[in-house]
Amino acid sequence: MIKLLLFTSLLLFFNACDEKEPAKNLDGKILTEQKCASCHNLNMPPVISDDELAPPMMAVAFHMPDFMKPKDESQRIPMAIEFVVDYVRNPALEKSKCDKESIKRYGVMPSQKEKVSQDELQAIATYMFNHYTQENLSKIQKDIAAFNALTPGEKLALKHKCLGCHKVNKKIVGPSFVDIAKKYKGSKNKIIQAIKNGSKNSWKSSNGAVMPPFKQINEEELEVLSDWILKSNS
Numbered sequence: 001m002i003k004l005l006l007f008t009s010l011l012l013f014f015n016a017c018d019e020k021e022p023a024k025n026l027d028g029k030i031l032t033e034q035k036c037a038s039c040h041n042l043n044m045p046p047v048i049s050d051d052e053l054a055p056p057m058m059a060v061a062f063h064m065p066d067f068m069k070p071k072d073e074s075q076r077i078p079m080a081i082e083f084v085v086d087y088v089r090n091p092a093l094e095k096s097k098c099d100k101e102s103i104k105r106y107g108v109m110p111s112q113k114e115k116v117s118q119d120e121l122q123a124i125a126t127y128m129f130n131h132y133t134q135e136n137l138s139k140i141q142k143d144i145a146a147f148n149a150l151t152p153g154e155k156l157a158l159k160h161k162c163l164g165c166h167k168v169n170k171k172i173v174g175p176s177f178v179d180i181a182k183k184y185k186g187s188k189n190k191i192i193q194a195i196k197n198g199s200k201n202s203w204k205s206s207n208g209a210v211m212p213p214f215k216q217i218n219e220e221e222l223e224v225l226s227d228w229i230l231k232s233n234s
């Protein structure tokens with residue numbers, strides 16, 4: 001089925017994307033979310049579930065160009081776009097590129113003729129082949145790997161946007177975490193209270209900049225964050 005073939009097609013991917021700007025009222029991304037997300041999972045990499053109604057959109061988009069038989073390689077994506085525009089409005093078993101097992105599992109896609117116009121589909125299909133690319137997938141996977149490699153403290157500092165105002169080694173808006181660790185060595189509770197309640201005028205170096213209170217951070221996260229800040233000085 002499409003998913004199984006996905007990983008072979010990842011290796012063979014292309015970058016002949018058509019970068020035509022869609023008209024303003026035809027935003028392919030928004031339209032895809034509105035018109036296709038009820039059946040196709042749009043995440044990249046996809047979230048796969050046992051009761052999904054259709055193959056994930058990434059699998060469809062990665063795979064579709066491989067089925068086109070252009071005379072000229074530059075026509076591969078335009079042909080795939082054309083296929084999508086037609087198929088979504090007039091789907092049929094004999095047109096489907098899905099293998100038998102997927103068709104058995106999902107059934108043939110119900111026609112979306114009443115729900116999406118040809119112009120809208122043009123924008124959707126163009127977006128699909130611009131967005132679901134090996135290049136974008138690699139970028140996202142790199143970001144995910146980088147995030148997973150962070151310590152729990154670093155993850156929380158990112159999650160709660162501490163890093164917009166603090167760096168570990170360098171003062172920016174607020175003092176560096178190393179300087180904070182030096183000042184509050186051995187008094188973790190001071191750090192926890194400062195995060196909860198915010199802070200002002202404790203640091204001359206901040207020139208009157210204020211730290212807002214972070215009431216929404218729970219006790220467990222406060223422990224992890226303050227331990228991490230204290231450890232930045234070791």
Ligand code: HEC
Binds near residue numbers: 037040060102103108
């Ligand atoms: C009601 C559920 C549903 C909606 C909504 C839906 N699809 Fe599908 N789609 C399916 C199913 C089921 C399949 C797999 C069977 C098939 O290929 O017909 C599929 C398959 C496809 C295929 C692959 C066809 C092939 O030959 O392999 C494309 C392309 C596609 N959908 C595009 C879209 C786009 C674009 C949208 C939004 C405009 C959309 N679909 C909305 C259910 C849906």
Ligand code: HEC
Binds near residue numbers: 166198199209211
């Ligand atoms: C909008 C900018 C901003 C954000 C976001 C921010 N801080 Fe601060 N932070 C500051 C400033 C400015 C100071 C110094 C304020 C002062 O002079 O008392 C500070 C001070 C601190 C202090 C020392 C407080 C004191 O009283 O000495 C700690 C601890 C701290 N921040 C931790 C954090 C953590 C953890 C986060 C994320 C949950 C965070 N900050 C998010 C701006 C910010």
